[in-house]
Amino acid sequence: MNVLIVYCHPEPTSFNAALKDAATESFEAAGDKVEISDLYREGFDPVEKPEHYRDRICSARFEPLSEQRHACKTDTVPKDVSREIERLDKCDLVILQFPMWWHQQPAMLKGWFDRVFVAGKLYTSKMRYSNGYFKGRRAICSVTTGAPIATFTKRGRAGGTIESLLHTINYSLHYMGFEVLKPQLFTEIQGSGFTYRSEEEFQKHLGASLDKWKSVLKNLDNIEKLDFADWKDWDSQGVELDA
Numbered sequence: 001m002n003v004l005i006v007y008c009h010p011e012p013t014s015f016n017a018a019l020k021d022a023a024t025e026s027f028e029a030a031g032d033k034v035e036i037s038d039l040y041r042e043g044f045d046p047v048e049k050p051e052h053y054r055d056r057i058c059s060a061r062f063e064p065l066s067e068q069r070h071a072c073k074t075d076t077v078p079k080d081v082s083r084e085i086e087r088l089d090k091c092d093l094v095i096l097q098f099p100m101w102w103h104q105q106p107a108m109l110k111g112w113f114d115r116v117f118v119a120g121k122l123y124t125s126k127m128r129y130s131n132g133y134f135k136g137r138r139a140i141c142s143v144t145t146g147a148p149i150a151t152f153t154k155r156g157r158a159g160g161t162i163e164s165l166l167h168t169i170n171y172s173l174h175y176m177g178f179e180v181l182k183p184q185l186f187t188e189i190q191g192s193g194f195t196y197r198s199e200e201e202f203q204k205h206l207g208a209s210l211d212k213w214k215s216v217l218k219n220l221d222n223i224e225k226l227d228f229a230d231w232k233d234w235d236s237q238g239v240e241l242d243a
Ligand SMILES: Cc1cc2nc3c(=O)[nH]c(=O)nc-3n(C[C@H](O)[C@H](O)[C@H](O)COP(=O)(O)O)c2cc1C
Pocket: 009, 014, 015, 016, 017, 099, 100, 101, 102, 103, 104, 144, 145, 146, 147, 158, 189, 190
C-alpha cells in the first residue's frame, strides 16, 4: 500500500511529529511505502492568490475557480500544487496529521485544500462525491487536542462532538471521492503547565497515545467509515429527498 501523510505542524519535536514518525515506522515495517507532505518544512503557500497563476484567463479580475480551470487546460497548474497532486495520485491512503487549532484544522491545512483540490482537474460538477476523483482511496484525520475527551460532547467545553467539529474537513474529503474513515483523536496533549498532571504522568500519557496510534494503524480495516449523504439522497438541484 502507498500512504501519503499530509503533516501539518510547525515544530519538528511536537507530538504531531511523533505521531507522523510512528505511522511511518509502522507502515514501513509492514512493507508499505510512505511519502510525507511536510507543509511547514516545505514552505507550502496556503494562500490562494493571483500570483500563483502565470497564464491568467482574466487579468482584470481574479476569479479563483476560473483560473484553476484554465491552469488545468493550459498545463500551468502551480508547481507546488502539481507536486501535491502527484503525491496524491500515487497513494491508496491519505493521513491528515494535525493539531486542533480553534476547533478545526490549522489554516495551513485549510489552504492546502483550497489550492490542491483544483477545479477542472480534481473535481467537476459531475466528478464529486461517490463519482469523485479519489474514488477507491481512503482518507483519515489524525488529530491532537488540548481538551480532554470527556469535553467533546454537544454542549461540552470543547465546543461540540468531534464529529461536529471535524465535519467540514471530512465532508470535503467525501466531496473529493475519498472513503473517509472515522478520525482518530489524541486528547489532552498539553504539557504539565496546562494540566494537573505531573510531567511523568504526561510522558506516560504521550507514550500510551503513540501505542494506541500504532495499534489503530495495524487494524485500519476495522475503522468505521463515515456515512455521508450522496447523489442518491438528493434531487437534481442537490436538495435532500424526503427532507
Ligand atoms: C492556535 C491554537 C489553537 C488551539 N485551539 C484548540 C482548540 O480549539 N481545542 C483544543 O482542544 N485544543 C486547542 N489547542 C491546543 C492544541 O490542540 C494542542 O496544543 C496540540 O494538539 C498539542 O499537540 P502538539 O504538541 O503536537 O502541538 C490550540 C492550540 C493553538 C496553538
